[in-house]
Amino acid sequence: MPHVYGNDFGAPERAPELTDEAFAALLADDGRVEPRDPMPEGYRRTLVRQIAQHAHSEIIGMQPEGNWISRAPSLRRKAILMAKVQDEAGHGLYLYAAAETLGVDRADLLDQLHTGRQKYSSIFNYPTLSWADVGAIGWLVDGAAIVNQVPLCRCSYGPYARAMVRVCKEESFHQRQGFEILHTLSHGTPAQKAMAQDAVDRYWWPSLMMFGPPDDDSPNSAQSMAWGIKRFSNDDLRQRFVDMTVPQAEVLGLTLPDPEIRWNEERGHYDFGTVDFTELFEVIKGNGPCNRDRMAHRVAAHEDGAWVREAADAYAAKQVARTEGAA
Numbered sequence: 368m369p370h371v372y373g374n375d376f377g378a379p380e381r382a383p384e385l386t387d388e389a390f391a392a393l394l395a396d397d398g399r400v401e402p403r404d405p406m407p408e409g410y411r412r413t414l415v416r417q418i419a420q421h422a423h424s425e426i427i428g429m430q431p432e433g434n435w436i437s438r439a440p441s442l443r444r445k446a447i448l449m450a451k452v453q454d455e456a457g458h459g460l461y462l463y464a465a466a467e468t469l470g471v472d473r474a475d476l477l478d479q480l481h482t483g484r485q486k487y488s489s490i491f492n493y494p495t496l497s498w499a500d501v502g503a504i505g506w507l508v509d510g511a512a513i514v515n516q517v518p519l520c521r522c523s524y525g526p527y528a529r530a531m532v533r534v535c536k537e538e539s540f541h542q543r544q545g546f547e548i549l550h551t552l553s554h555g556t557p558a559q560k561a562m563a564q565d566a567v568d569r570y571w572w573p574s575l576m577m578f579g580p581p582d583d584d585s586p587n588s589a590q591s592m593a594w595g596i597k598r599f600s601n602d603d604l605r606q607r608f609v610d611m612t613v614p615q616a617e618v619l620g621l622t623l624p625d626p627e628i629r630w631n632e633e634r635g636h637y638d639f640g641t642v643d644f645t646e647l648f649e650v651i652k653g654n655g656p657c658n659r660d661r662m663a664h665r666v667a668a669h670e671d672g673a674w675v676r677e678a679a680d681a682y683a684a685k686q687v688a689r690t691e692g693a694a
């Protein structure tokens with residue numbers, strides 16, 4: 368079936384293509400592209416790629432923390448964690464809906480995830496070994512996600528930018544709950560502090576990798592920035608994250624596992640050590656510690672949920688039949 372824009376955003380059939388020059392003029396004029404606007408095919412494909420990867424990351428990202436829902440240390444922690452994991456599912460939904468405004472179908476995007484043709488963030492291929500990892504994910508992973516996503520609220524594509532506004536508000540809450548978990552552990556017993564430190568030691572470098580490869584090895588950045596999809600480069604956002612996080616680590620009383628971190632007066636930024644991008648590329652290729660588990664779990668959950676999709680389809684068909692019968 369040919370896919371059309373029609374969905375929650377009320378958009379019509381696929382918009383026609385546009386030359387790069389005409390599109391540049393449109394961007395310069397109001398800077399915001401909506402589903403009904405014509406757009407170059409490359410722009411549309413880039414958005415589908417990035418938004419789909421982003422959506423997949425949100426739903427795969429439910430797994431590492433979901434692992435701790437049944438073992439959260441108190442009822443309060445459990446309720447908060449359940450709400451957070453549910454938020455991630457909601458973020459996935461906003462993002463799949465935003466992708467669908469570009470004329471793709473979410474069932475097809477999920478199929479591409481399940482068959483390894485589309486990526487999801489490297490960070491979710493690391494295990495959550497202790498309760499402190501839930502704190503480290505909130506503080507560092509959600510923290511990195513916010514730094515990356517706040518500029519996406521100004522992305523040139525309207526539905527993606529608007530989805531990001533709400534996502535960022537929720538991520539801010541997530542980051543604070545992670546910070547609070549680590550603060551409590553860090554000011555608890557020596558064993559609790561050691562657990563918090565161990566979590567930060569393991570999650571620090573993978574969090575820096577979330578921003579993607581270095582700028583000179585990032586094939587998509589230049590074009591995405593020219594199109595106003597990305598507003599800052601991978602390295603600029605990575606630096607922003609380091610600058611934001613170092614003072615927070617001091618408040619937590621925890622050490623970031625990088626002896627090269629120091630304030631550079633001249634640059635007005637923190638210097639930091641070299642990220643091992645070989646590890647990032649290996650994880651992206653499928654060779655991280657948990658890639659196979661994450662994907663097997665996702666595919667099994669999708670198959671187990673087939674009856675829900677069938678029931679929803681049957682209900683929708685019944686509603687249509689009722690409406691047509693009443694007309």
Ligand code: FAQ
Pocket residue numbers: 416417420421422424425428429455486487488489490504508509512515576577578579580584585586587588591597601651
């Ligand atoms: N992992 O040329 P670039 C979250 C791929 S949400 C995996 O630099 P681009 C919330 C990249 O796709 C986290 N793959 O690419 C949460 C490209 O592959 P392709 C997700 C990566 O797109 C918290 C290739 O490498 N956030 O955490 C990664 O210009 C807690 C070359 O790279 C987003 O998706 C990576 N780390 O820049 C949920 C934000 N880095 O497709 C649960 C939106 C790069 O050409 C719990 N996305 N690749 O084959 C973006 O901002 C961008 O897509 C980047 C990559 C910055 C990720």
